[in-house]
Amino acid sequence: MRRPDRAPVHHGAVRAAVHPSDEVELAVVGAGIVGLATAVAALETGAVSSVAVLDKESTVAAHQSGHNSGVVHAGVYYPPGSAKARLCREGRLALQGFCRARGIPLEICGKVIVATSAEEAARLELLRERAVGNDLRVRTLNRRDLAELEPQAEGLVALHVPETGVVDYRSVCDALAGEITTGDGVVLLGREVRRVRPERGRVLLDTPAGTVAARRVVNCAGLHSDHVAMLAGHRPGARIVGFRGEYHELRADRRWLVRSLVYPVPDPRFPFLGVHLTRGIDGAVHAGPNAVLALGREHYGWRRPTRAELAELARTAGLVRLGLHHAGTEAAEVVRSLSRQRFAAALRRLVPAVRTRDLVPAGAGVRAQALRADGTLVDDFAIEVDGPVVHVLNAPSPAATASLAIGREIVRRLPD
Secondary structure (H helix, E strand, C coil), rough: CCCCCCCCCCCCCCCCCCCCCCEEEEECCHHHHHHHHHHHHHHHHHCCCCCCEEECCCCCCCHHHHCCCCCCCCCCCCCCCCCCHHHHHHHHHHHHHHHHHHCCCCCCCEEEEEEEEHHHHHHHHHHHHHHHHHHCCCCECHHCCCCCCCCCCCCEEEECCCCCCCCHHHHHHCCCCCCCHHHEEEECCCCCCEEEEEEEEEEEEEEECCEEEEEEECCCCEEEEEEEHCCCCCCCCCEEEEEEEEEEECCCHHHHCCCCCECCCCCCCCCCCCCEEEEEECCCEECCCCCCECCCCCCCCCCCHHHHHHHHHHHHHHHHHHHHCCCCHHHHHHHHHHHHHHHHHHHHHCCCCHHHHEEEEEEEEEEEEEECCCCCCCCCCCEEEEEEEEEECCCCHHHHHHHHHHHHHHHHCCCC
């Protein structure tokens, strides 16, 4: 989750309309990185001869894909054998090849995960074992080793993950959209799907600008994926809740404090990685994000929620249990959201020289997270097939890194 560091890009080849009577073999709902990657994979593999990507916004990558940290994850956090671990590795290698072939800047800069207490040091050793299980080349660092890589970072011990990188995912999405529109595909913007209707061997997607017919559909609607699933008559096993992550940046004259990426040891009780420092592909050093429950799915700030948004939260099974289970952690996240001093204090655990006045606000993103009725969060990717429709119902980090591999996985699951 990240601030928009530049205005959303409209790809020149993206078409905003298609004749209502047009029919395609595959329709993809959602022009984020996973939806675009799925459309590209379907065309490249020959699984379909025509595809349309629909999105309610006026640009691709309008939400999660354009508001993330820009990190290309190596896969250190994920249980060996999990879908996240497998697809992160496959996707990272595919993403590197994609960017090289198209001249998109991508830097493999590495990162350090820093333990600042004995408890964190024990958890860091478990992370190291997990990384080795995922075939990653990692190295345990003592204080002197850490100082060589990140002179301003301090900790008892750290883990160096050299295969981590950074990229501008908006540029990747722009290139994916270009691949679609120069092939046998279209990207239809301003096309909110409001109704999904099966009809004689095809699926009709009703939008304000007309109806698109398709033999098969992939739901990659991200923050609204459960809504689209229910429009299609599917009952997802979890509902989407949004977590807002707010970012700051280091002032330009203080960027020297961080050379690459500096992360804390994540708390296993909470499904987020904690506030960290990331030198982006543009040279700016991003600080964050925190993780605050968003009161609306597209709430990038503290604006007052509507009655409909509050009613939906009240109806979300499991939300109260989630709040009770993580009450202390979430309260600390809210305080950090409201206090730049607290935000800076969290960063000083990793880089003590960071001062409150070094930080400038840099926007926010909202992460779509699937929540079960029992109050537990879905940790892995969740893809469900229901008739002619494939639903991507949970695609949290490292979905951007893994997107090209996820797209191929979805295409393999397309119904006949």
